[in-house]
Amino acid sequence: MTRAELCAKIGEAKAAWSNLGSFTYCEPYGNGHINDTFLAVAENGKRYILQRINHTVFKRPDEIMENITAVTAHIYAKTGDERSTLQVIPTDDGQSFFCDSIGSYWRVYAFCEGTVAKEAVTCTEEFVACAEAFGEFQGQLANFDASVLHEAIVNFHNTPVRYENLMRAVEADVCGRAASVKAEIEFAMARRDFASILENARESGELPLRVTHNDTKLNNILFDAETQKPVCVIDLDTVMPGYSVNDFGDSIRFGANTAAEDETDLSKVSLDLELYRAYADGFVRGCGGKLTERELELLPIGARMMTFECGLRFLTDYLEGDVYFRTSREGHNLDRCRCQFALVADMERKEAEMKIVG
Numbered sequence: 001m002t003r004a005e006l007c008a009k010i011g012e013a014k015a016a017w018s019n020l021g022s023f024t025y026c027e028p029y030g031n032g033h034i035n036d037t038f039l040a041v042a043e044n045g046k047r048y049i050l051q052r053i054n055h056t057v058f059k060r061p062d063e064i065m066e067n068i069t070a071v072t073a074h075i076y077a078k079t080g081d082e083r084s085t086l087q088v089i090p091t092d093d094g095q096s097f098f099c100d101s102i103g104s105y106w107r108v109y110a111f112c113e114g115t116v117a118k119e120a121v122t123c124t125e126e127f128v129a130c131a132e133a134f135g136e137f138q139g140q141l142a143n144f145d146a147s148v149l150h151e152a153i154v155n156f157h158n159t160p161v162r163y164e165n166l167m168r169a170v171e172a173d174v175c176g177r178a179a180s181v182k183a184e185i186e187f188a189m190a191r192r193d194f195a196s197i198l199e200n201a202r203e204s205g206e207l208p209l210r211v212t213h214n215d216t217k218l219n220n221i222l223f224d225a226e227t228q229k230p231v232c233v234i235d236l237d238t239v240m241p242g243y244s245v246n247d248f249g250d251s252i253r254f255g256a257n258t259a260a261e262d263e264t265d266l267s268k269v270s271l272d273l274e275l276y277r278a279y280a281d282g283f284v285r286g287c288g289g290k291l292t293e294r295e296l297e298l299l300p301i302g303a304r305m306m307t308f309e310c311g312l313r314f315l316t317d318y319l320e321g322d323v324y325f326r327t328s329r330e331g332h333n334l335d336r337c338r339c340q341f342a343l344v345a346d347m348e349r350k351e352a353e354m355k356i357v358g
């Protein structure tokens, strides 16, 4: 979609929330890889997040919004604090989303004022706070009826399926890129058995399914700008039954890497063990004693699995022509993949030191 077309659709979306008055400002916002996010300011100065939901990624945006409405109501009922969870602003028709004339889905959230999203960890305490927040989020949803949730993305964190998707992308090689990424494909293939560890553990009843966030990146938490304490867990599109160890793992992948997710100088990539251990303590504490002994044992595997899986996904997207993750430079997905695989290799070297119990 061109910028002009997008602007026209933003116009339609704005009209669907005329109850907020007209927006005087509306500009792209944040660093998400999936949705189109805009900061919209109403005439009275109130700020909102206007988002176009990525319809290619989320096949049923209406179901996503049902999930989010239910989950946020559950959390709000517990905390009674408006900033503690996303506030979905209904359209003039009382709907949680608006579908424009070309079938794009839009939603509006209250802007969580006085907060900041962070792209990198600046101190250990901040990362511990992030751990407690994601742990607490899981605790808040422990008594949530998972049967009302739609599966936002089927097989989202099913690593063997992600592995097979990569193999199919290699086979199809639609962009003719496979020959140039032989080393990365071989790295993935050498870890085929590893990919199944968590799925095997679930099948044998060792790993429980819980209501999890499934996208626990640091920038999916809003921190209070003054106190630096976590205020709100956002990006609830992927809340669905999943594994606690994956929620743990995705935070480690992003936050305990000594480099950015797309760092090209791989010598800068490594697992910061101090951050890792601090996060593990905070997460376990945040979960309030709900994790089983086996889950505690599998936390290090969760970290390695999420990093490996994300690498598989970036590589698949590179081979398929960069159709899933938003990219901002040539080879961006390949850079991201290489960075993830370098982190996996470092985690393999640090396997003994990553143990949390046992």
Ligand code: ADP
Pocket (backbone or CB within 6 Å): 029, 030, 031, 032, 033, 034, 035, 036, 037, 049, 086, 109, 110, 111, 112, 113, 117, 219, 220, 222, 234, 235, 236, 237
């Ligand atoms: P994506 O799925 O593309 O990652 P997010 O829902 O995470 O989209 O939003 C992208 C960014 O927008 C966040 O990282 C955060 O900076 C900002 N953001 C999202 N929702 C809010 C909100 N309610 N208040 C303030 N900032 C927000």
Ligand code: GN1
Pocket (backbone or CB within 6 Å): 031, 032, 033, 034, 035, 057, 214, 215, 217, 220, 235, 237, 238, 250, 261, 310
């Ligand atoms: C996407 O939406 P965002 O930017 O928080 C992706 C995650 C990946 C992450 C990699 C729905 O997260 O699964 O781990 O990029 N979200 C979806 O940075 O695919």
Ligand code: MG
Pocket (backbone or CB within 6 Å): 032, 033, 219, 220, 235
């Ligand atoms: Mg996000």
